[in-house]
Amino acid sequence: MSRRSRIRRTAGAVAASAAALVAVQGSSAGAADEDGRAAKRTTVCAGTRPADGPADPGLPTSRVPGYADKWGETRYRSVYTGLTIDEETRTVDVYRIPSAAFDADICAQAEKGVRVRFHDTDVTHHRLMALVDRVGDDMGRWDGTFDLREVGPDPRGFVFFGVDDPATADLVLKKDLGKFWAKHIRVEYAAQASLL
Structure with missing residues (x-):
């Protein structure tokens, strides 16, 4: 996905099981990301929430970005950095200063079939x-x-x-x-x- 296609998107709700979150490392212990920095810990969760049904005009990956943007600019302003979306793989990558509460809250919004990956940053x-x-x-x-x-x-x-x-x-x-x-x-x- 090109830099230009990485866009922030926006939407909203709460209550998740922290057990749905799994911490993983980069592909290998000495892995580096595309910018050459050392790979950081990534937390992954799979959506479990049922779709809203045919009346929902949005794509399944639109709920998490909307919720993350909304609460990332208010309640979680001290940890939220941003996000990217890959519609093809139904993956939302959320960047934030590590926060178990934020991760669980955002993960609770993900619909079945949507994967959310949380990446550590040190800036909001x-x-x-x-x-x-x-x-x-x-x-x-x-x-x-x-x-x-x-x-x-x-x-x-x-x-x-x-x-x-x-x-x-x-x-x-x-x-x-x-x-x-x-x-x-x-x-x-x-x-x-x-x-x-």
């Missing part, structure tokens, strides 16, 4: 958006050094920067934004924005 969506807003308020800050063309949060726990010169921008951004943000930014080439 709220904090990622604070950086996006800060940078967005001064998009020309690095003019003359590199051209910042895009900036936005990624649900996996980082802020994406689209620039004309990734090598230069990576060094400058990591130095300017500080030690914490150095591990929470991804810099990639982005083509010049054009008017439609």
Whole structure:
């Protein structure tokens, strides 16, 4: 699934058996994810809730994202980072600071046939958006050094920067934004924005 197709989606309810949650490691002890970072613990649950029936116009994977977004922005704001959806495999990947209560609550929403994978992060969506807003308020800050063309949060726990010169921008951004943000930014080439 491309970065562009990873979207946050939204919906709502409660009460789950924590026994439905299973902790697993990455594919191997020394495994690394696509960004080269060490693999983190992943918790998986399989949906058990019956479908709402033919009157429900949404796809089965829409209930969990809607509920996670709704409560992730309120009740679980201190742990929620974001999520991605794979309709083909009926899998929802939820990124959050580890929280058994959040995992159980979200897992209780999953319909039968839907798999939910919880991934550990150390940053919230709220904090990622604070950086996006800060940078967005001064998009020309690095003019003359590199051209910042895009900036936005990624649900996996980082802020994406689209620039004309990734090598230069990576060094400058990591130095300017500080030690914490150095591990929470991804810099990639982005083509010049054009008017439609």
